[in-house]
Amino acid sequence: MDLQAILSSIDVKADWVGLRYVKENTGFRLVRDGKPEANTRESKQGIMVEVLVNGQFAYYGTSRLDSAGIQAAAERAVKLADAASKFSLHSFGVEARPVAKGSYRSPYQTPADAFSPGELSELLVKATSELKVSDKIVNTNAMARTVETESHFVSSNGSDVEQQYLMISADYSAIAHEGGVTQKRTDGGLLAKSYQAGMEVFNEADVLARCRNIGAEAVELLTADECPTGTMDLLLAPDQMMLQIHESVGHALEIDRILGDERNYAGWSFVRLDDFGKLQYGSDLMNITFDPFVENQFASYAYDDGGLKAEKEFLIKNGLLLRGLGGMESQLRSGINGVANFRASSWNRAPIDRMANLNLEAGDSSYDEIIGSVEKGVFMTSNRSWSIDDYRNKFQFGCEYGKLIENGKITRTVKNPNYRAISNPFWRSLKKVGNKDTFEIYGTPFCGKGEPNQIIRVGHASPLCLFDKVEIFGGA
């Protein structure tokens, strides 16, 4: 499809016109107890036509791809923008859509078609049989999600950006049951192993070894003690830090939330515009970056959907809040420095401020040094429950698997570990940050936000992190 030719043929009275074509193939395979549950592939495509008239943007998303359909969409969008411009929240100029020219291709070793549907399905069947390490395992699941996306953005002020992605998510899980106790273990939390990568992710020996371990830990949890209740040290593994960063840093720093756009849905934020440059968000060990260039991380890209070039930026440095998660529209509205994070879930939604790769930078403590420093605490791994208030203050998170730490040593496994706290005091209690050896990369395909609603992929990488005096408790 020649998007430039279509753009130049569009005849409407607008200050700016942009076209964003997206095609996405999503494959999903699920095997339960050796039997196929799902083998599906959705292929979605369409075009988002966006115009600027009298300072107001309006859009028309259509799955009609012929030039007559796109012309009609542009005409409707102009009428909408014109009608809405009498009630605009903010009057934008063309500078809200910077000129972008470039391309991006996600890295991979083995292309998607190197595995046939039959081969991938066979691997997942084997995975479920490895997960069943004993009769106590009553349910096994193996799933693979492959997403191939191409997007092409052109605009009347000269943007032309093509980006292509291959993204793989996989998960293997086992449920163990005995004597009224049920416990589940996954591969680091549901689909937490989400990467821009190729089919090399499905290395058989590696996958099957992980499955045996997942099965064994589910069985181990059946006889584990309940997580203790009390205020003590909390050590979080990188696969739980993913959720911790996402909920209590990422969403709180979205400038569109701070500006109130989300107050009817996801909520507001305890962070205010005048906090930037002043608020001590966490302890001085806390360094949070927006980093679109981490190899294989799930939400890397070169340009956001508004055409802003992606750069690595520190949002929080030595605990001090410096910069927000806001694209050009939010930066123009707020006057706060932001990043290239104006993203849409697909062709049928308008971009809003989203997380992409949002990471906690490695510190200098080794694993042994961190464990050795804990008199009494719990080490929690793999998220299973998450909830936080609409200002991103009061959170409660639960994990699949815990280890008790006593007098500088890991002593025994505990089940149903949970903790709750309030964002700022919690981050200020961060007392040790693991070094590069403890640093791991995760992601999720499922971050929800926006009205109309959008689900988008994000990446989070982190080392091990130790927090002081946290309220910890067990199950029902």
Place this chain on the structure above:
Amino acid sequence: MEKLFQQLNKAIMDSLQEGEYLSLGYGGENSNFTRINAAKVRQIGNVDEADLTFNFILNGRRCSGGISLSGDAEEDLNRSLTELGRLRAEVVQLPEDPYLVLPDSTDTSTNVKHGDLPDSEEIPAKLLPAMGSADLTGIWASGRIYQGSANSAGGYHWFATDSFSLDYSLITPAEKMVKATFAGTHWDQEAYTGFLADSVNKLKLMSLPPRKIEPGSYRTYIASAGISDILSMFSWGGVSEAAIRQSESCLGKMRNESKKLSELFTLSEDFSSGFAPRFNGNGEVAPEKTVLIDKGELINTLVSSRTAKEYNIESNYASGDEGLRAPVMRAGSLKEADVLKALGTGVYLSNLHYLNWSDMIGGRITGMTRYACFWVEDGEIVAPIENMRFDDSIYSFLGENLEQVTDTTHVNPDVGTYDGRELNAVICPGVLLKSFALTL
């Protein structure tokens, strides 16, 4: 739209070969979305989309697919036949599926409901002036939604409806909020203005100085909108037969350990309101009403035909994920006007937010209070409360701690749009609890 679906259905079914079985699903919408912040337009646009899903079976094997439709019959037939070719090439590579169910429903239905909606270009001028100086944030969604289903046995269903909703929050300068949804099928400017004025009035209660309450257990009233969030949790590790069998349900204790909820709690899947179509993705038509929990006892679950085959039980034609499509909780006897008096001293919660299982198997849910929530003393509202976290088990608060249920059910429309505009609604009363655990 229906014509396109009929054309594609006929051409695709005609091209099937010996031994091939197919179900088709059509989903589409023409929608306007107007996003509002501070009673001004933040974003506005229309979305026209349609897609066709395929569930293909050959030789005891199954795979599925989906394509976007362009609206051009020839182009869409080409895309469909290409997709069918892909499914044929894939299905022979897959292992046998012992639980697959051949499409055999020959039921047909057509249900088209016309509304009266404003044109997209008129929406800002119809909505915004009435908001006046209120700080209102929310989302307008309107237009037509289409759903179709057809199969190689000759089953055929078509459902189309016009609807609109304005889901919004009103916010005081001290950041206290009330939430409301004005929804329907026929736009009435006067009714809208009245509805909005009513919520502005409710907001006045929120201007009382707020009170901070300590974590602990409180007598609590949860209004219908809050209960609708609790009931939605039953669609996730709840009333699904497969989830119960596979140890992933909060109701496992009811099945396996004869646990019961309160006699005051009765939950049904009940399509009689007509919001959502009764046919599922396979074109199977669910019973108009299935009582799931009757006076605290689990008597039925949602069973898809696939689950029915696996466990050799009877299907009640649930959707593939065995979630609630038409949840209705039975009303009780507490008059809404008497709620504050019956509560006496405690907490009044209008809405809840961000629910999650803190222990699914144990039935424990955590979440937040949100919007108009009050501290009540001796039957009088004293002050709005700061938002609190709760963490409590359904076996407690819908069990021995469920004291009374109000005598009026309310319709809580699902205004979700992740996977396109939703059609469902949760119909439920409010509940008075002897005790509810607020933890942070």
